Amino acid sequence: MGNTRQREIIYGVVCASPEHLDAEGVLEAARHIMPKIAVGTVYRNLAALCDAGLLRKITMPNGPDRYDKNVAPHEHILCSSCGRMFDLSVGTDEIAKLFKDEPFKITGFTLTVVGTCKNCLLRSRAPGA
Amino acid sequence: MGNTRQREIIYGVVCASPEHLDAEGVLEAARHIMPKIAVGTVYRNLAALCDAGLLRKITMPNGPDRYDKNVAPHEHILCSSCGRMFDLSVGTDEIAKLFKDEPFKITGFTLTVVGTCKNCLLRSRAPGA
DNA sequence: TTCCATGCAAACAATTTGCAGCAGT
DNA sequence: ACTGCTGCAAATTGTTTGCATGGAA
Numbered sequence: 102m103g104n105t106r107q108r109e110i111i112y113g114v115v116c117a118s119p120e121h122l123d124a125e126g127v128l129e130a131a132r133h134i135m136p137k138i139a140v141g142t143v144y145r146n147l148a149a150l151c152d153a154g155l156l157r158k159i160t161m162p163n164g165p166d167r168y169d170k171n172v173a174p175h176e177h178i179l180c181s182s183c184g185r186m187f188d189l190s191v192g193t194d195e196i197a198k199l200f201k202d203e204p205f206k207i208t209g210f211t212l213t214v215v216g217t218c219k220n221c222l223l224r225s226r227a228p229g230a
Numbered sequence: 231m232g233n234t235r236q237r238e239i240i241y242g243v244v245c246a247s248p249e250h251l252d253a254e255g256v257l258e259a260a261r262h263i264m265p266k267i268a269v270g271t272v273y274r275n276l277a278a279l280c281d282a283g284l285l286r287k288i289t290m291p292n293g294p295d296r297y298d299k300n301v302a303p304h305e306h307i308l309c310s311s312c313g314r315m316f317d318l319s320v321g322t323d324e325i326a327k328l329f330k331d332e333p334f335k336i337t338g339f340t341l342t343v344v345g346t347c348k349n350c351l352l353r354s355r356a357p358g359a
Numbered sequence: 360t361t362c363c364a365t366g367c368a369a370a371c372a373a374t375t376t377g378c379a380g381c382a383g384t
Numbered sequence: 385a386c387t388g389c390t391g392c393a394a395a396t397t398g399t400t401t402g403c404a405t406g407g408a409a
Contacts, residue, residue, distance in 0.1 A: 162340040163289065178334055178336075189332065190331065191329065191331075191332075196325075196328060199320045199328075200343050202319065203319060204347070205307055205316075205343075205348070206345050206351055208310065208344050208345050208346070209345075210343040211342050212339060212340070212341045213340050214334075214339040215338050216334035217334060217337070218333070219333050219334070
C-alpha cells in the first residue's frame, strides 16, 4: 500500500475540510490541487483509507456516503435544512447498550439522526433581516 | 389516488411476504400475478403507498431500500449472514430519548442494527450435518 | 371525454471495474 | 524490468422520469 501523491491529497482534503465531504466533494477539492485526478482513484483511495482505519465512511440514508476524519466511535446528526452533519453528544456505547438483549450477535449499527440545527432554526424564526 | 389493480397487487405482495422485500423482490412477486407490470409502476406505487401511510420504507445502509407492511414505529436489525431483517425489541421512543439533549429540533432518525441471528449462529456452530 | 396511471425505455446518480500506460523501486 | 496505482471510460446498481397509450368514471 504505497503512499501515492493522490492518496495524500485525498486524505489531506478530508482532514482539511470542516464538513463531512462526500466523494464528489473530495474529488472537487482534490482537483484544485491535482486537476486530472480521477473519480475512480478517489473512490479507491477513500475505501483504502477507510480500510486502513484512517477515515470513516458514513453511509447516508439518502444521498451519497460521506467521509469523516474522526475515526473515534461517534454518531451523527444531519441537519435537513443546511445539509451539514454534526457529532452526536450521546456516545456509541450508550446507544449500543439498548441492543444488548436482542437474540443476536451484534456487530454494529448505522444511525443517522435527522433534525434542524440551531443555526437554521434561528434563521427560520427571524426571516429577512 | 385511484385504486388500480397493480397497486393492489403491489400492496398485497408486500403484505403477504414474511420478508422485508426490496423493490426488485416486489417486482418479481408481482409478476407472478401480472407478468407485464413495469418497474416504474412498482416504484411509483411503493412510494405512493408509503405516502399514504400503508407501507413504510426502510432505507438500508448498503443495498436497496426495503418495504415493511408494519407501519407502527419500530426499528430493525439486519442479519448480515442470511440478509433477513427482524424487528428490534427496544422501542423507537426509548431510542429517541437518547437524543433529547441535542441542540437540534429532531425530526427522526434512521437506524439499522447489524448482527447475526440465532439461526445463522447455530448453523455456523454446527457445520455440516 | 377526461384524466390519471400504466408500460416502456431512456435518463440519472452513485459507485465499481477493466484495462492500458506510467511511476517508483 | 516488475509491480502497483493511476486515468479514463464503460459497466453496474438502484431509482426516477418523459411520453404515448389505455382503461375507468
